[in-house]
Amino acid sequence: MREFSVPALARCPKAEGLAESVYRTAQETPDKAVLARRNGDGWVDVDAAAFRDQVLAVAKGLLQSGIRFGDRVAVMARTRYEWTVLDYALWSLGAQPVPVYPTSSAEQLRWILADTRAVACVVEHEDHAMTVGSVCDGLTDLQHIWQLDAGALEQLALTGQAVPDEVVNQHRQAVVAETVATVIYTSGTTGRPKGCVLTHGNFLAEVENILARYGEVFDGRGGEEPATLLFLPLAHVFGRMIQVAAVRAGIRLGHEPSTAPADLLPALASFRPTFLLAVPYVFEKMLRRARQRAEESGRAAAFEKAYHAAVRYAEALERQAFDEGPGPSATLRMQHQLYESLVYGKVRAVLGGRLRYAMSGGSAMSREQALFFRGAGVTVLEGYGLTETTAAATANPPERVRFGTVGTPIPGTSVLIAEDGEVWVSGGQVFRGYLHDADSTGRTLRGGWLATGDLGHLDRNGYLHITGRKKEIIVTSGGKSVAPVALEDRIRTHPLVGHCALVGDDRPFVAALITLDAEALDHWLRVRGRPSLTPQEAAADPDIHAELQRAVLAANTAVSRAESVRAFRVLPIDFTEESGLLTPSLKLRRRAITRACAADIDALYSDAASAAH
Template sequence: MRELTVPPLATAPLVGGLADAVFDHAASDPGRVAFGRKDASGQWGEVTSREFRDEVLALAKGLLAQGVRFGDRVAVMSRTRYEWTLFDFALWTVGAQPVPVYPTSSADQVHWMLHDASVTACVVEHEDHAMTIGSVVDRLPLLKRLWQLDTGAVEELVAAGAHLGDEVVQRHRRAVTPESVATVIYTSGTTGRPKGCVLTHANFMFETDTLIERWEPVFHAKPGDEASTLLFLPLAHVFGRMVEIAAVRGRVKLGHQPTLTASALLPDLAAFRPTFVLAVPYIFEKVFHAARRKAEAEGKAGHFDKAVDVAVRYAEALEHRAFGEGPGPSATLRMQHQFFEKVVYGKVREALGGRVRHAMSGGSAMDRRMGLFFEGAGVTVFEGYGLTESTSAATANPPERTKYGTVGRPVPGTSVRIAEDGEVWLRGDNVFSGYLNDAEATALVLEDGWLATGDLGRLDEDGYLTITGRKKEILVTTSGKSVSPIVLEDRVRSHPLVAQCVVVGNNRPYIAALVTLDQEAVEHWLAMQSRAPLAPAELVRDPALEKEIRRAVIAANTLVSQAESIRTFRILAHPFSEEHGLLTPSLKLKRRAIEAAYAAEVDALYR
């Protein structure tokens, strides 16, 4: 199949903007709990629709009083927290355009984005962010205001606008149309400077309303309960931004968690108890590996591995039945599955808060076996695919027929085409209008309404899309063999001891790899062997560890031909980090930067 269009379920409203939902919900259902919010002591409280509307209105008055005007761009540099959502909707209420900035961005990155977007004001989370802005403020002549969340920015603005009447704000809100620019989101910049994607209110309304219409039943743990989700994705990323807007428009109780570490996230999942979650594969992998390490520490690794095998086979049987290819799980398999329900699967669900039965995954590819395990453990993970340029999801697995290992079918109202060279093209009302101040780059990716994604993929006979790589990342060996690194990297990375994997081999005689380690997993692995901790320099030379990583490489090589296989590898002492310019803020590998930083190690692979 080369092209597929799925008819639309939702259309963007002809009038209004994203902030209207806040005011409409407060009028129709003022007492509904719209948000969970942590207080200073760390306890979760509740914010109703009416209370949120009042906070948005008061903050919007303050923004107007401090000089923010219709069409102005205001940067927000923060981790994921309630105040970010409050500022988003207040800015949209007055017709301004938030420009999200990753909290880990460097001074040069911040300068580029704020300069390119002609930002006139900025909201930061804390003093470190303020200092980053301060270091480049002399080169930002349009920047007039800076507010800091941790020093009372909200209270300061509310006080500044207290003298304004509601009607002043409402006039601004009524001037917003679906075609108005909602935000400028900068791409993560794996190659070259980040580009500002211009997304309209209509883009987000179509995207979120479509997802709500098609997937709303899975937002609930059981029919009739209150839908809720804990947002821990960065709001600087289009995926997190889409979740924020969909929760407000879809009347889903929303909580915020600023830290992605297991020690911070897992307690909040247990306390907030969401009914569904939206995450990246990294989160599901962390939950899985943590559960296995715990089982191994208790001497039950074999028991856990048997439970995994049963879960995978059980889920595969369900998948085959959904596609008319089998009768479903056998009686024996159902009995085995029931046996492991309480002792293994229930504990895995507890790690996600206990109520989660459905989840959505995006941002990168999820291993098919990992998806099958969670399905067998009682959590259906709907994998999807999209870009900043497509306002997040352009494809997703449908609730009734999930095909693991794929990123699903086009979301309703979207078309997917596979070009002659295998590139994935997208078209729909969720596709952006272009890059800010860059007509040349826009012309390279937009043609007759089609977005050329730069990703390679294929559509199967059922219309499900599988992403096979990136055009710019295809490696060509000196023998002329073209190799897509993503399949190999994902399989190597699925080993519990591996943190990251970068496949190299462009203009080289064969394919090789650089591998980094998951420090927490390595410490557990050493402890289970009653071995003392090793320094990084010792670890990379440890024969037993090298044997484990070699197993991961051999497993990856079973997926490709001999000419495409990894011939040799090097274990690195330290992981790739954003701090050293080797990862984007969304944790994507910067391949060119990695190969440059480890040029000596790469050369050594070919001696």
Template sequence: MREFTVPPVEAAPLDGGLADAVFARAAETPDAVAFGRRAADGSWEDVTCARFRDEVVALAKGLVAHGVRFGDRVAVMSRTRYEWTLFDFALWTLGAQPVPVYPTSSADQVLWMLHDAEVTACVVEHEDHAMTIGSVVDRLPRLTRLWQLDPGEDAGPGAVAELTAAGAGIDEEVVHRHRRAVTPETVATVIYTSGTTGRPKGCVITHAHFLVETDAVLAGWEPLFRSRPGDQASTLLFLPLAHVFGRMVEVAAVRGGVKLGHQPSMTASVLLPDLTSFRPTFVLAVPYVFEKIFHAARRKAEAEGRAAVFDKAVDVAVKYAEALEHKAFGLGPGPSAALRMQHQFFEKTVYARVREALGGRIRYAMSGGSAMDRRTGLFFAGAGVGVFEGYGLTESTAAATANPPGRVRYGTVGRPVPGTTVHIAEDGEVWLHGGQVFSGYLNDPAATAAVLNDGWLATGDLGSLDAEGYLTITGRKKEILVTSGGKSVSPGGLEERVRAHPLIAQCLVVGNDRPYVAALVTLDQEAVDHWLAIQGRPPLSPAELVRDPDLETEIRRGVVAANTLVSQAESIRTFRILAHPFSEEHGLLTPSLKLKRKAIERAYAAEVEALYG
């Protein structure tokens, strides 16, 4: 199939802007809980709809007092936290445009984005971010104001308190005059792409783009955003708000009446305790998070001497979910009586523990950002957490496709979200059309013309559609390797399968203009430490690990397993274990954790040459 459309859901005509939902909810349900916010003692404090509205208005008045006006661009450089959402909606109330900046951005990246967007003010989280801005401020003549959320000891009030105090004398009607001037066509934000292949480009996204996207997701995935009677739906947002996926979640939660919490880290040791205390009913994450939770659960079972039981429970969960999948598509009767009994046996001993690690109340999750292994999705579904995998780009305001409730086809990224068309071009490239497709790149008409044609977005991704409109992503046009023998290889699927091994953190497949395919592999240090402890071996240094024959044998198993999915010409013939992971700090990962392939190959040129020596 070349093209598939899902018609839009019936919705009210687009009107106004994103901040209107804050005021509407406060008027309709002032005492309903809108947010869970970290208190000073570490507990979660409820923030009502009315209180959030009042804080938004107070902050907006302060921004006006400091000269922020309709159409101004204000950068926000911070980790995910409540204050970011507060600034987003205060700026949207004024018709201003937040420009998100990843908190790990270098000075050069900050300089480029703030200059390109002609930013006039900036919000940073702490002193380190302020110093990054300060190092380039002399080359940013339009930047005249800087506010710091956490000012440090003896440095006066933070940004929110400072601005709230500054706006005390401003008439609230000034804020509402700005808000009434916002239309769906008003620019809401400029989000810079992560820059895997070059300098980041600023995606211009309007209020309409977010309204169309979030209304489609709220309507099409209602089970996610609606909870049991008397039990409010809630989610803990730990995705970076500098990424479009996180911003979409933020807007959807406010528009959908979902209680929203913020968590600044995706590190399992920090995230899991907060999931347990916040107890969300659903989460939205990248596959990396689900993989980490799965591997952590298995390591715990292994440490307790229950690895064999856990592995059997995984097999049962996968078979159980697969049987339900077949039934949903009319391909089978569903789980057999024997399989249902096995599944029930493992419910309390294994599956409930996995759900408890996610807070205990979670029933659904949405995954995006990169491909999720089919078996991982099936396991979580069999353990009682339905995962809806989706696909989208910054340019499509997050999700363009997602697996629908009740008809999940694991291993695919689902069907178009309501109001969206997916088209497969002659060369296999995925094209998208819908009301959430962005307006273009800021100050870059040539780049815009290269991806936008009469409303169609050429994604650069390769894919296929089945007869029911389910999209499978098979690779990326710019990442296809061609060996010296003329064999085309899409590295993404191979890398994903290699990473499924619990000891492997990252994998980069190489082989362009080379006689065969090879790989660079990095290790999951926590998993390796556990593996050594189970064997009764002492910890090893990175240099010792890369030469350890037993570890090499174990990693080879992961590579061989991945090779079973491809032809011999596409298989990984050899690999090299690296002493250190690819990191954003060293310019080898984007802020959204995507591999910078050319940068990695340059950094490890000697190791790549050795693979072919």
């Protein structure tokens, strides 16, 4: 199949902006809990009227401070309640929030502030304020720096007390679908980040159709109020889209700034979401934590049996949904029921006990891991999208999930596979273009289609399979082209592996650079009665090397010999965002890795050549 389309389910309003839903919900259901704020170990609800009043107060303060329709205001912070207030206050004025990752370097921040001609910057804390101060020379448009931890929202509310509500309402009513909502900068896996111009209409086309098609995901079960805890960066389009969907649908929204298990798991347990969005890395961490706890309590064998029973159970349900089988056998149903109380219920309890669905994007998720979560009672719907598509372009339908794919086009979207295998997308959520970059816009937008740069194919049911990225294809010295992502993902499923990066351009074969997960390594050593190791010792340890060799060999079974990993090297470092080797959405920065690990790559191939002789 070369092209597949799904008709739109929702008509998006042309004369309405994103902030309208805040004011409408407050008028219709003022007492409805629409957000929740952290209060110690618990949460305090914020009703629709209180949220509207705070948005309005901040909007008035922004107006009094000189922010006008079309102005751009940078926001540099982690995911927190105040960001949502700021977004809707700025959208109430027709202004454009510009998200900046809190880990951005001074150079990256300066580029974004200069490129957008931002008139103000909101930061989270003093360190961010000092970073802005270090780059503001020559930024003549920048007039204000507000600091959230210093009470910026309260200060703005006081500043705007004398501004009549009607002035904000006049601005809000001037916002239409074609008005620019935000400029989001790509993560920049290659080259300088580009500013994606997204309109209010882009978000509305995306969110209205997702809410219409995936209502089962967002609705609470048995009368429960739907709720989601947002912990992915609001600087990323995925988190921003879910924020808009939650506010528009009146879904109770909480914020958690950390994805570290020590912070995230208690937050999930106390907030008790009914659905989540995450990247595969988070699900991998959750599964590793569950497996480690089972091993530490002497129940490793039972956990593995439960794990494989869940996978088989979910596979049987999948075949049944596609009329390819009768469903789980009686024996499998009995096994599944046995492990429900012993294992699966405990996994869900860690996630708050109410979670039924999760949405995953950003990178590929292991089919087997997704099957496990489905068998354990949490259906992970994998999707695919870009900043340029306002997040999701495709997603798995909840009633007919094809695990290992990124699903079918969301309503109102078409997917086309070009002659060279590149995935092209069209729909109302496709962006307007890159800010101040007509050349890149022209290369990306082609006759109503967005050329994504990703490679893939559509199966006979219209499900999209992503196989790699055009710019990431490895071409060996023998002329073999290899898409690295699938193999990297398979190797990364091993508990010891933190990250995996394939190399091999202009080399005789494909090899891998592997980093170790520090937490998993400590656990692995502890259960074997071994002392802790330094990163250098772990990288050279023969037992660890043998363990990873088995993971590489298992991954190689999925590809031909010419595409397989012939050698690997364990690194004494990890790939992190702080080191510049990962993007903020946790994708590999391949060029940066190749530069930083040049000596390791040379040694890897040199060692392999010596061994061959």
